[in-house]
Structures are given as structure tokens and as C-alpha cells.
Amino acid sequence: MIHVKENNDKIGTNDNRPEPFIRNDQYNFIKDQTQILVNGQATGNDAEVLNVLRHLAHEKVFKLFPSLDAEQKAVLNPLASVKETADAEIFLEQLSPYVIPFKNVTDQGLKKLFPKAKKLKGPKLDTVDFKKRSYLSWIESSTLMYMVLEKDGRFEAVHGSFTRSAKRGICSICNRHSEVGMFTAKTKGSSQDNFVKRGNYVCQDNEVCNSNINTLERLHEFAERLQK
Structure with missing residues (x-):
């Protein structure tokens, strides 16, 4: 079992949680990376290979945000714990409050x-x-x-x-x-x-x-x- 949900609960109870900082396209990029991790876990059990996949996913996602503060990093860090589809769904759900809506239009x-x-x-x-x-x-x-x-x-x-x-x-x-x-x-x-x-x-x-x-x-x- 992984502890993505526990991390989410800790972030979610923080009254000072970050303002939305993830665009829709960035959210989709993160979603793609979670799928890569899920697929990697399902098709192989080589610990070294899986560690490389997690490292690459973490690096690619953090590269989208050059100026992350500690709280924003805490929001994204559970990505490295994603193994199964359920883990990915929980992680992506916890990102939802941090997604920036498209600019208001009337x-x-x-x-x-x-x-x-x-x-x-x-x-x-x-x-x-x-x-x-x-x-x-x-x-x-x-x-x-x-x-x-x-x-x-x-x-x-x-x-x-x-x-x-x-x-x-x-x-x-x-x-x-x-x-x-x-x-x-x-x-x-x-x-x-x-x-x-x-x-x-x-x-x-x-x-x-x-x-x-x-x-x-x-x-x-x-x-x-x-x-x-």
C-alpha cells in the first residue's frame, strides 16, 4: 500500500494551502506521467527500472514549474508514490483544487x-x-x-x-x-x-x-x- 491519500489529507487540512498554480495543460501532462508509472508497474517488476521511471516523471513534472515553493512541492511530491490506477486517481483528485480555471469570459x-x-x-x-x-x-x-x-x-x-x-x-x-x-x-x-x-x-x-x-x-x- 502507498500513502498518497495520507499526504492528501495532510495537505487538504492546511488552511494555508497554495493558491491554484497548475494550468489545464500542465495537469494533463501530470496525468500522462501517472499513466506511464501505472503502465510501468503493470508491465515490469524491475525495481531499478521503476525507480528510473519515477525519477524521470518527478523531474519532468517539476520542470514545468521553475519557481515552486515548499507547499507547492508538497502538492506534487505524491506523484513518486503512484503505482496503480487507484493511486493515480487519488493523486489527480488531490490536484484538482490547485488547477487554474480558464480566464473568466462572458x-x-x-x-x-x-x-x-x-x-x-x-x-x-x-x-x-x-x-x-x-x-x-x-x-x-x-x-x-x-x-x-x-x-x-x-x-x-x-x-x-x-x-x-x-x-x-x-x-x-x-x-x-x-x-x-x-x-x-x-x-x-x-x-x-x-x-x-x-x-x-x-x-x-x-x-x-x-x-x-x-x-x-x-x-x-x-x-x-x-x-x-
Whole structure:
């Protein structure tokens, strides 16, 4: 038996526990590392190999947070004790209070981000779990896709057409194999009347994509390509 839950109880009773410091993509990265540890434990019993896996997982996760204080380290330290699926689930559950929600956005704020979309409906914000979002996206009129992401403390807005694909493929945002569609945005070219279309495949289900994304790098690159 491991003592992940005991560590959690000790942290959870601390009135001075850290403020949220883990982004959704970082949480997903940590989740991936717990799965590696669970798989390693299930497929091998070489203590040295398992110790190496735990060391690498610990190193990779702590590298995400260059300036951890002692309390934040205490939140992440139980990762090294994860062996089975139940351990991983307990550990990930204890991280939930420390996940930073996606920046607050309102219906009116979305309309300001997309001023040319006069009949913008937007997503049902009261049904969105913002702790599980690295970006916000939705589809209107079957083929119009809107996307909002945060960069350097500010919202960036991207919109374009979306065509579902009958085949599974690699999403350019989360880099996972899933049901995808072609997202295409039209931007101004070198002259006023010249437009350039750019696009790539993304997950059809943005909830799936948000649960898979483990780095913001590809998301920001995707948005930059479409806005050039």
C-alpha cells in the first residue's frame, strides 16, 4: 500500500494551502506521467527500472514549474508514490483544487472578441468546466467555428469554417489521434482585396482536445499560423 491519500489529507487540512498554480495543460501532462508509472508497474517488476521511471516523471513534472515553493512541492511530491490506477486517481483528485480555471469570459466579452459576427450565440458558458479548458471553442450554423485562447494575459480570438472528416487523424492542437475536422481561417493577403486561406485538422470534440492537450506550444502555434 502507498500513502498518497495520507499526504492528501495532510495537505487538504492546511488552511494555508497554495493558491491554484497548475494550468489545464500542465495537469494533463501530470496525468500522462501517472499513466506511464501505472503502465510501468503493470508491465515490469524491475525495481531499478521503476525507480528510473519515477525519477524521470518527478523531474519532468517539476520542470514545468521553475519557481515552486515548499507547499507547492508538497502538492506534487505524491506523484513518486503512484503505482496503480487507484493511486493515480487519488493523486489527480488531490490536484484538482490547485488547477487554474480558464480566464473568466462572458457572453458580452465574446461578442466584443468577434465584432463581425452580428448573430453570435456563443457556447453555454454555465455548462463549461473552465478548470478543464486550455481554450474555448464552439461551432455555430454547423460549419462556423470560433476559438478563444489566452496568451500573455490577454484573449486571442480565431474564427473560420469547420468541415468534419469521416476519418480519424492527428489533431494539430493536442497532437493526439482522434475524430478530426478541417478548421480553415481566411486572412488578408498582401493587398486589400487578396485573401489567404490557412487551416489544419483539429479535434471535432473540443472537450476531448482540452483533456488531451499537455502543452500550450502547439495551441499558440496553431493560432499564429491562422492569423498571419
